[in-house]
Amino acid sequence: xxxxxxxxxxxxxxxxxxxxxxxxxxxxxxxxxxxxxxxxxxxxxxxxxxxxxxxxxxxxxxxxxxxxxxxxxxxxxxxxxxxxxxxxxxxxxxxxxxxxxxxxxxxxxxxxxxxxxxxxxxxxxxxxxxxxxxxxxxxxxxxxxxxxxxxxxxxxxxxxxxxxxxxxxxxxxxxxxxxxxxxxxxxxxxxxxxxxxxxxxxxxxxxxxxx
Amino acid sequence: xxxxxxxxxxxxxxxxxxxxxxxxxxxxxxxxxxxxxxxxxxxxxxxxxxxxxxxxxxxxxxxxxxxxxxxxxxxxxxxxxxxxxxxxxxxxxxxxxxxxxxxxxxxxxxxxxxxxxxxxxxxxxxxxxxxxxxxxxxxxxxxxxxxxxxxxxxxxxxxxxxxxxxxxxxxxxxxxxxxxxxxxxxxxxxxxxxxxxxxxxxxxxxxxxxx
Numbered sequence: 001x002x003x004x005x006x007x008x009x010x011x012x013x014x015x016x017x018x019x020x021x022x023x024x025x026x027x028x029x030x031x032x033x034x035x036x037x038x039x040x041x042x043x044x045x046x047x048x049x050x051x052x053x054x055x056x057x058x059x060x061x062x063x064x065x066x067x068x069x070x071x072x073x074x075x076x077x078x079x080x081x082x083x084x085x086x087x088x089x090x091x092x093x094x095x096x097x098x099x100x101x102x103x104x105x106x107x108x109x110x111x112x113x114x115x116x117x118x119x120x121x122x123x124x125x126x127x128x129x130x131x132x133x134x135x136x137x138x139x140x141x142x143x144x145x146x147x148x149x150x151x152x153x154x155x156x157x158x159x160x161x162x163x164x165x166x167x168x169x170x171x172x173x174x175x176x177x178x179x180x181x182x183x184x185x186x187x188x189x190x191x192x193x194x195x196x197x198x199x200x201x202x203x204x205x206x207x208x209x210x211x
Numbered sequence: 212x213x214x215x216x217x218x219x220x221x222x223x224x225x226x227x228x229x230x231x232x233x234x235x236x237x238x239x240x241x242x243x244x245x246x247x248x249x250x251x252x253x254x255x256x257x258x259x260x261x262x263x264x265x266x267x268x269x270x271x272x273x274x275x276x277x278x279x280x281x282x283x284x285x286x287x288x289x290x291x292x293x294x295x296x297x298x299x300x301x302x303x304x305x306x307x308x309x310x311x312x313x314x315x316x317x318x319x320x321x322x323x324x325x326x327x328x329x330x331x332x333x334x335x336x337x338x339x340x341x342x343x344x345x346x347x348x349x350x351x352x353x354x355x356x357x358x359x360x361x362x363x364x365x366x367x368x369x370x371x372x373x374x375x376x377x378x379x380x381x382x383x384x385x386x387x388x389x390x391x392x393x394x395x396x397x398x399x400x401x402x403x404x405x406x407x408x409x410x411x412x413x414x415x416x417x418x419x420x421x422x
Binding site: 049058066067068069085086090093096104 | 261269270275279280281284287296297299300303310315
């Protein structure tokens with residue numbers, strides 16, 4: 001059974017919980033509070049030298065880091081992971097876009113505005129850049145979603161999971177999505193997918209439901 | 212034949228040129244000068260709404276963006292792309308690390324210090340963060356390379372190409388690699404790989420050599 005090192009309110013960790021729930025894969029969950037330095041202990045750094053969650057133990061002593069790499073690992077062979085060569089590249093494209101253009105902006109705003117007390121004052125100098133670049137990323141998503149129901153291959157894939165994680169908390173951290181109707185429809189579409197779980201959901205519920 | 216939209220001095224574009232040279236795949240090269248706004252024209256945005264290079268036309272009217280997604284697309288089926296499920300996830304892990312932790316720091320420093328006249332003065336406020344976070348990323352790479360010759364699977368893969376692109380220009384933009392001996396050895400190892408081409412190389416030379 002997989003062991004997932006995760007923080008409940010981390011969007012990157014949530015991606016993996018959402019994928020595992022959708023796939024019906026049971027796992028052992030270890031909560032790691034990065035705000036308390038729990039990802040910077042010698043024990044954790046031995047598992048992931050980059051000191052971040054999520055981290056998935058896939059075999060004894062073998063760990064995969066980086067949320068989007070974990071998504072591919074767990075989804076391969078399922079309908080969540082496109083098989084076609086071009087569609088696979090398109091999914092990867094959107095997932096690299098997410099880590100480069102969406103997460104560093106909306107993820108940073110979410111972290112400092114929603115998770116850190118007094119974060120808004122501490123990061124006032126950076127917030128303007130995060131908002132500008134975050135809106136730019138949302139604009140790229142809006143253009144695509146105005147013509148497509150999902151990011152790749154006409155159905156729900158790992159690319160949607162990756163992009164959903166931070167897009168769905170944007171309104172909690174000052175982003176106004178009223179000018180992004182296609183993004184808003186897509187968020188609702190994801191939430192009506194079978195197996196959808198929200199960010200507060202914990203896998204004990206899954207284990208109980210599966211019994 | 213592929214068409215690659217690329218900027219000669221872009222590290223992200225260089226990744227794709229290096230992979231295609233290694234694989235011996237001919238292609239048509241279109242130089243796009245992002246400094247002159249050439250990636251923001253309506254024609255280019257129709258191909259890539261995110262307005263960035265590299266961009267690879269893989270079939271008429273079908274374009275793949277994001278350097279690391281392109282690397283997977285062109286390398287699949289070759290020895291550059293790990294086949295094993297865990298090794299593939301490890302390669303993806305390092306490539307997402309590159310886009311999230313290395314490129315936004317060393318890539319940003321390289322762009323503003325080496326490509327933009329007066330960039331140092333313009334970005335003085337951000338430079339300290341880029342240096343700190345760039346050294347942090349190099350430290351994670353150093354830890355891995357102290358025990359491994361390459362990032363994944365004991366040989367040269369797409370993960371090495373992704374990380375090499377900006378690591379090899381670090382010294383041009385103020386990073387001191389004297390404390391990173393394993394990174395320095397690895398840079399030399401990459402440069403002695405068969406098919407290696409440097410950032411200045413242009414594919415006309417490849418086409419001529421192939422005749």
